[in-house]
Amino acid sequence: MTANDTPPNPVIDFGAHFAAPAMPRDQAEAWVRARVQAAGTSFVWGLKLLSAPRRQAMFAVYAFCREIDDIADEPGPLDARRAALAEWRAEIARLYAGKAVTHPIALALAEPIRDFSLSQSEFLALIDGMEMDLLDALQGPDWPTLELYCRRVAGAVGVLTLEVLDERDANARELAVTLGEALQLTNILRDRTEDAARGRLYLPANLLQEAGIEDRSAAAVLRHPDLHKVCDSLAALALARFARSRELIRRCRRKPKTAIVMMEVYWRQLLRMQAAGWQVGGDSVKLSKGSKLWVALRYGLL
Structure with missing residues (x-):
């Protein structure tokens, strides 16, 4: 395999590289x-x-x-x-x-x-x-289960990122977990249609109950007229975690610019969805290359 080869689709053979000789x-x-x-x-x-x-x-x-x-x-x-x-x-x-x-x-x-x-x-x-x-542990999960999921799939990425950046104090570790949760909650709101197509429903059970949504099938939840209430409540939790992340960034001995850019990009995606009354999601709220360039310039990455 040459350096320019396109990586294979992992669906074809999940174990192909484990069996092949090391490159x-x-x-x-x-x-x-x-x-x-x-x-x-x-x-x-x-x-x-x-x-x-x-x-x-x-x-x-x-x-x-x-x-x-x-x-x-x-x-x-x-x-x-x-x-x-x-x-x-x-x-x-x-x-x-x-x-x-x-x-x-x-x-x-x-x-x-x-x-x-x-x-x-x-x-x-x-x-x-x-x-x-x-x-299938995440079909309208309770909040502790969703928190655990966020810690595993997003908080772990944050911890590894800050370890690469040599940010290892208590503030940095809390930042990794808190920002990871904010990003993952934003993902859940942004990708709810795509997730539903896979039969997944990450929206937490307590918020569905508060909104009076009884049918917990993913498709039924997306069609429910009060889905916006669930989205508003989950967005409030995400925004609180973005705010806490900003506080923690100010306490870090060095500003973790990579984390800052990720935070700003996702925060803007969340605000776009919220401003549109949750009528948009997926690729439609992702920032353009020009917007990403502005964020990179604004926060000192270029």
Whole structure:
């Protein structure tokens, strides 16, 4: 495989890279960069001023997140997807034990794990979060279950990001979890139609009950005339977490610019949806390249 090859669709064969011979590290890193860039994510805008080693570390972390997220989200036999997540658990264990790994993302993670002392528990938390999706544990979940899910799938990313940035004090760790929850709640509001198409309903049970929504099937909830009440309440929780994140950023010994840009991009998406009365979502509220460039300039990344 050359550095310019497009990463394969993980649905075709979840375990292909685990069985294949390991590629050279530079090719693995190129594969990872292609994986991230193909996702067209806002994430890349937060990496402009990082040193090359930290930037490559973040590419590897994000590629890992995308890979296991695809395993949970894309069509494919349930047993195969569970097996793929189990194989990732084993691959992470091999990485931390200093044993040979074969997946290009694992190869690209090896050096960042060593150089930045990334926490094994956070990679495993991410896998735990994906397993919650596969087990259908999030069909109008109670609030503690949704909080746990946010901690696993978003808070873990935040912790790993701040570890790469060498921000490890108590304020930074709280920021990782709090901002991660704000971003994930925004995702839930933005992607509610896409999630419903997969039969998933992340909106919390207590808010559905308060709005008088009894039928908890995802499609029925999206059609309910009082859905806006649920969205308003969840948005208020997200905005409170954005506000707390701003306080924590002010306390950090160094301003985590990558986290700031992500916060500003998602906060603006949330405000767009709220201003439109929740009539928009998905790609329609994502910021244009010009808007992302403005955010990057405004917060000192370019």
